Amino acid sequence: xxxxxxxxxxxxxxxxxxxxxxxxxxxxxxxxxxxxxxxxxxxxxxxxxxxxxxxxxxxxxxxxxx
Numbered sequence: 001x002x003x004x005x006x007x008x009x010x011x012x013x014x015x016x017x018x019x020x021x022x023x024x025x026x027x028x029x030x031x032x033x034x035x036x037x038x039x040x041x042x043x044x045x046x047x048x049x050x051x052x053x054x055x056x057x058x059x060x061x062x063x064x065x066x
Contacts, residue, residue, distance in 0.1 A: 010061035014050075020066065022055040023047050 015023045026044040033041065050058060059065065 004063040006064065007061040010058055014058050014062070016062070016065045017049070022050040022058045024050055024058075 013024060017023055024047060026046065026048055028036070028040070029044050049055075
């Protein structure tokens with residue numbers, strides 16, 4: 001059987017943690033920071049782990065990620 005391909009968009013946007021969760025950048029921080037609250041900006045720093053239904057979709061895009 002040929003190898004399955006990984007979606008290029010997924011490998012650029014997501015990483016897998018050692019426990020198998022999917023790590024992604026926080027959404028909502030590209031533009032329009034003036035209308036966002038300071039609390040939102042503080043909470044949206046760094047990365048976050050995806051919820052289980054979203055992670056299931058991303059894992060289907062990355063068949064060889066652990």
